[in-house]
Amino acid sequence: MKLATFNDGTRDGRLLVVSRDGTRAAHATDIAPTLQAALDDWNTTRPKLQALFEALEAGREAGFALDVTTLLAPLPRAYEWIDGSAYINHIVLVRKARGAEPPATLLTDPLVYQGGSGAFLAPTAPIPHFDEGYGIDFESEICVVTGDVPMGTRAGEAAGHVQLLMLANDVTLRNLVPPELEKGFGFFVSKPATAFSPFAVTPDELGAAWREGRVHRRLRTTWNGALFGDTDAGPDMHFGFFELLEHVTKTRRLTAGTIIGSGTVSNPDEARGASCIAEKRTREKIATGNITTPFMRFGDTVRIEMLDDAGRSIFGAIDQRVVRAERKG
């Protein structure tokens, strides 16, 4: 099934069930007022939501025509947003770009950072920043939403803790990264609000493409209307979501509704393009010594989506424009 969050003006919006083709929706607030509330009581709410989804698919529930611009992120705010960097090719390329070495434990110890989770961007919301000089970049990612996950969970036990999948645009301010990482505490101001796809979907919606904690499908990234990346999210994900779940529960538990990201989807095969601008720039530098692709400018757009075999958008599209934020006063 597919779920979404309607923007009714409240902080956490209202839970919707969405048809498989993404065109119709039904209010699910009788089952749970919000997606977080549904996840807090998933064993009870999931079968009821599934029944509503099936009724919508069968036409027994009429629903209404869905306008994705009325949606918030599926979780407009979450208790945790933990973003991995599981595509080794991305780590190697991006560190090369800033003259840094990949960590010695690259292949054995997952890289993750704790992201800000209090205020996410809606799938079609503008990306507001004060300064183009920050080096505004998109990062197209897959993510999972977990249930309660105990401390000490092993990768082999992780599958049952993955309740939903989404796409993310993990916006990164590239020119703020080097001075911030130099301080030793990881990202903060260089990682502004993240945007998520219109729909959060249960793993069964992906069919055989969801296996071994990886999504074996292409992720399309379009920048200003031109296809920029059509990367394969599956085989090059060195640590799958189950390994990431083992890593992030080594010393603490997770609450229901925690979001875990894959990191920028990236393939060594250059023909696939890239899921962020930084990778393209690094490749230019390696190939010619000259970087010709700029970061995003005010007015630029980015669209991120994943299609099924019939060409239908599984998660709906993240479709955003970078805008200049106005300083108060």
Next chain:
Amino acid sequence: MKLATFNDGTRDGRLLVVSRDGTRAAHATDIAPTLQAALDDWNTTRPKLQALFEALEAGREAGFALDVTTLLAPLPRAYEWIDGSAYINHIVLVRKARGAEPPATLLTDPLVYQGGSGAFLAPTAPIPHFDEGYGIDFESEICVVTGDVPMGTRAGEAAGHVQLLMLANDVTLRNLVPPELEKGFGFFVSKPATAFSPFAVTPDELGAAWREGRVHRRLRTTWNGALFGDTDAGPDMHFGFFELLEHVTKTRRLTAGTIIGSGTVSNPDEARGASCIAEKRTREKIATGNITTPFMRFGDTVRIEMLDDAGRSIFGAIDQRVVRAERKG
């Protein structure tokens, strides 16, 4: 006024108003079911909670005898937990301990990290870990709970965004820190669940001790019954909470209920002791070349509190024991 969260078995508990002396409480669920709900609608709920607090103080509301072991953290889970490191003395000492240099921008650019906020420890909850070899340490801190804070907020505008103050025990697994920071993405497994004080208090409860975004009082840390630190939280806080708020809103906004920590309270004056074991060990190493103080062992206790001029505990005491966590299976 003072607020707390009663453990009724639900994820977010029930909101209580607590008497100034911390001995009595009244249910506030008619005003807001949880502290997060109160903060989400603070302009409406604050005056009602204040009226209930005054009725409790005046004896017009009988309330009930409060047992702090029935309390969860004031926010049992939060949308963000952003921990600063605003006491320069702590940064210098702890980096010395692991042979690292303080960052070049030590005095001009605040250090913060994004902490896990999905599952906090109650003030009297055990601290469960699998392995003493992690180097289990306490860190006694002050923190603020914010309202909604816009992106681009200046330090001079920050005071009105501080709704509540609490104490924190930001447990740190010292032996996991160096390999984790080596990877370049900051802390994750080295920062397990944080505990918070029984009471969250409005800034007016601190009187003149709350000024310029700092708490000018001593913070007492007791390890296994012996006073370990009686550090002054005021003058050595290089960046106050208002400067921290400016820093963390440079590129994004904060939602109501965001928690911002001071970092380990630390004074250059050794006579004040320390608010974490790592500092004591570093001082031993500098003084004699030999580290004699171990980290915490299973069964060890730590107590953290702040007293007013009359010797009353302002926030109630964090009072925890380290216990061995059992691995499943």
